[in-house]
């Protein structure tokens with residue numbers, strides 16, 4: 346996997362499922378991260394080829410719920426992000442999925458209390474020994490590239506020191522979200538502190554934070570010296586941010602998202618959540634569209650709402666014929 350000069354869809358929990366990843370790729374994303382999946386949950390999953398949909402599913406045994414769905418089309422660009430606090434468990438989880446993805450990433454930036462209390466996400470930032478243990482265990486036992494994603498520490502010097510230690514584990518790249526753990530999303534990302542890391546490392550650094558327009562890709566590259574850029578909210582609000590031809594109207598993007606959700610039989614909760622996030626940015630969930638999304642119970646309801654009912658019927662009729 347080449348990490349130089351790439352446009353990257355960031356990991357986003359409940360959002361970064363197959364339809365959004367494929368949509369971002371269609372508009373020009375080179376690398377697409379899946380949502381963070383916790384190792385405890387993933388070690389209970391088994392790989393199943395889903396002939397019905399044409400996907401590869403990782404299904405939680407017993408619960409029979411799809412925890413991660415991917416397909417051949419994204420094999421060379423999808424990154425599987427793990428939440429972990431333990432090297433052996435991380436390896437067990439990674440071994441289940443590593444042949445079906447382009448890379449394995451460890452989340453070391455999540456500030457949510459669920460992650461921190463479990464010793465995962467940003468909790469790892471204060472445990473360099475554990476970071477070393479997790480990353481070297483994965484590196485030694487996997488052929489698949491291994492990366493991690495961090496936030497900034499209290500001082501730029503501390504972050505650079507940690508980044509140097511991470512580089513020594515042999516990871517293929519380091520993604521840096523230019524905020525500290527306590528920062529809110531509205532606080533500006535500190536591009537200058539990402540620049541300090543880029544200057545100190547030889548491996549590719551993926552710069553992340555506050556990219557909302559296509560031109561921002563160049564702005565953050567110029568400011569940080571990083572050759573690759575990762576975007577989260579900008580892509581959630583309009584996945585065509587990756588397109589050099591300019592953004593596609595968001596109504597069209599939403600419809601394309603619905604079509605992909607239908608085609609890949611995306612989980613209704615994730616589909617609704619993603620649509621709500623999109624809508625909230627541009628208007629209000631109190632308006633008729635938002636209310637209808639909240640009320641919808643299945644993909645057929647959403648297909649009807651967005652005028653894609655014919656597409657829904659065709660996809661399902663074809664599936665019925667094939668099976």
Ligand SMILES: Cc1cc2nc3c(=O)[nH]c(=O)nc-3n(C[C@H](O)[C@H](O)[C@H](O)COP(=O)(O)O)c2cc1C
Nearest residue numbers: 355356357358380381452522554555556576577578
């Ligand atoms: C809805 C949402 C879900 C997120 N989930 C994850 C996640 O699963 N793993 C992770 O490392 N970061 C997660 N993040 C953080 C983003 O990947 C990114 O680092 C952050 O939003 C800054 O990028 P931005 O300024 O482009 O939004 C999430 C962000 C958002 C908005």
